[in-house]
Amino acid sequence: MSLYANHERPQPLTTANPKWAVATRIFHWGSVLLLIITWVMIQMDENAVDDTYITLHKAFGLSVLFWVIARLINRAMTLKKVPPSTPMPKWQTGIAHLTHLLLYVLILAMPLTAWCATMLRGNGVDFFGLFEIPSFLAENRDLSRSLMGFHKGLIWTLLLTFTGLHIVGALYHQFIQKDNLIKRML
Numbered sequence: 001m002s003l004y005a006n007h008e009r010p011q012p013l014t015t016a017n018p019k020w021a022v023a024t025r026i027f028h029w030g031s032v033l034l035l036i037i038t039w040v041m042i043q044m045d046e047n048a049v050d051d052t053y054i055t056l057h058k059a060f061g062l063s064v065l066f067w068v069i070a071r072l073i074n075r076a077m078t079l080k081k082v083p084p085s086t087p088m089p090k091w092q093t094g095i096a097h098l099t100h101l102l103l104y105v106l107i108l109a110m111p112l113t114a115w116c117a118t119m120l121r122g123n124g125v126d127f128f129g130l131f132e133i134p135s136f137l138a139e140n141r142d143l144s145r146s147l148m149g150f151h152k153g154l155i156w157t158l159l160l161t162f163t164g165l166h167i168v169g170a171l172y173h174q175f176i177q178k179d180n181l182i183k184r185m186l
């Protein structure tokens, strides 16, 4: 499976420093913003006296899920507009593409594990007070505990690690290679 189109045909000169499609850029930064808000909500929940912040954490977390599904549909529909890779050694392009694929897997796994864990405890999710998404899974507390363990432990750690790697890569290109890579996503 590849997130990238084949760019074997010669590219016209105008694509020398091409940008990602507008929708791809909006989806990228929208995901970053939603992730940060979801994380802030769980931090606020630590000293909270009621369920306000954990309820918001769940609603924002589910919004990440819906947003990333829309992002992937957009990504599949704009495959032909994927800009050709910036010139760099093949192994670097490989690592960048693999990191992107892993980031998609992890950013989907984060909300999915917690949503399933919530439903396996028999609970629905209050979506910003607008409506309730009911549980459609049979109760299973052991499985719920394991999934929540992954949500708070392994998957979160991997998401932070690969996001860090991704940011370091972007900064390396921007400030050491000086190839203006970040501009492609702005």
Ligand code: HEM
Pocket (backbone or CB within 6 Å): 035, 038, 039, 042, 057, 058, 059, 060, 061, 062, 064, 065, 107, 110, 111, 112, 114, 115, 118, 125, 151, 152, 156
């Ligand atoms: C991309 C989306 C999400 C991110 C980044 C995220 C992040 C986190 C993190 C970092 C923690 C651990 C906090 C700690 O160690 O104390 C956590 C806990 C939790 N999350 Fe999420 N989460 C997301 C989506 C969801 C969703 C969709 C739900 C439920 C529908 C959810 C429910 C919970 C619950 C119940 C906890 C445990 C709180 C506690 O231990 O009291 N999360 N989340």
Ligand code: HEM
Pocket (backbone or CB within 6 Å): 003, 024, 028, 031, 032, 035, 075, 085, 086, 100, 101, 103, 104, 107, 163, 166, 167, 170, 181, 182, 183, 184, 185
């Ligand atoms: C401050 C944080 C971030 C910065 C500075 C950043 C920067 C970038 C840049 C410059 C690109 C374009 C690379 C290129 O043109 O070859 C890119 C692409 C990408 N980024 Fe990020 N990024 C950040 C956070 C994230 C996060 C949190 C995720 C997901 C969890 C993510 C997922 C992706 C993916 C999947 C791509 C490939 C294009 C796509 O499919 O949308 N990024 N990022």
